[in-house]
Amino acid sequence: MERILKKEAPMKVLRAIIIGFVFLSLVACCAYCQNASLTKDSIIQMSKAGLPEDVIISKIKAEPNPLNFSTDDLIALKAAGVSDGVLRALVAPAAKPEAQPPASPPPAAAADPDNPLSPHDPGIYLMTATRDSGKKMVMIERAGSARDKTAHV
Numbered sequence: 001m002e003r004i005l006k007k008e009a010p011m012k013v014l015r016a017i018i019i020g021f022v023f024l025s026l027v028a029c030c031a032y033c034q035n036a037s038l039t040k041d042s043i044i045q046m047s048k049a050g051l052p053e054d055v056i057i058s059k060i061k062a063e064p065n066p067l068n069f070s071t072d073d074l075i076a077l078k079a080a081g082v083s084d085g086v087l088r089a090l091v092a093p094a095a096k097p098e099a100q101p102p103a104s105p106p107p108a109a110a111a112d113p114d115n116p117l118s119p120h121d122p123g124i125y126l127m128t129a130t131r132d133s134g135k136k137m138v139m140i141e142r143a144g145s146a147r148d149k150t151a152h153v
Helices: 002-034 041-048 052-062 071-079 084-091
Strands: 121-130 133-140
Touching: 002 052, 002 084, 041 052, 041 071, 084 133
Parallel strands: none
Antiparallel strands: 121 133
16 A cells, blocks of 8 residues: 555656646746737727727837738728727827937036146146145147147237
8 A cells, every 4th residue: 555655646746747837838828928919800809899999099009019000901990990099099100209318418617727637728738836735737838729839828
């Protein structure tokens, strides 16, 4: 009797694994079917089921990829009794998300004439030490916009 119980234990485990695999496969198939894109037939089914127009339009706008129906498809949808509002939603181009305005550059810091990183007129400068242990930039030679040397003003 113990021998029979020992043989049934692995079978129960195997059976549980198979049932679990089948269950997970069913869940995956259901999830895939719910995410399937809209087709002409699914729109006709929703319309014939009496779903409100705004619900069908919301479903159309929620599609990740824009729907592309031919003229014959649109005629078939109209013949099947799909409302004009739904047809307009199918033909209207999907609204693109509003483009963010370009970020404005940070406000320019007040030009510090003694800071080498702040903007200066083109030329050659000398960094000198001041009596109060600060630093000062002194222009030695000015350069024009074409990098030509000009007279010091």
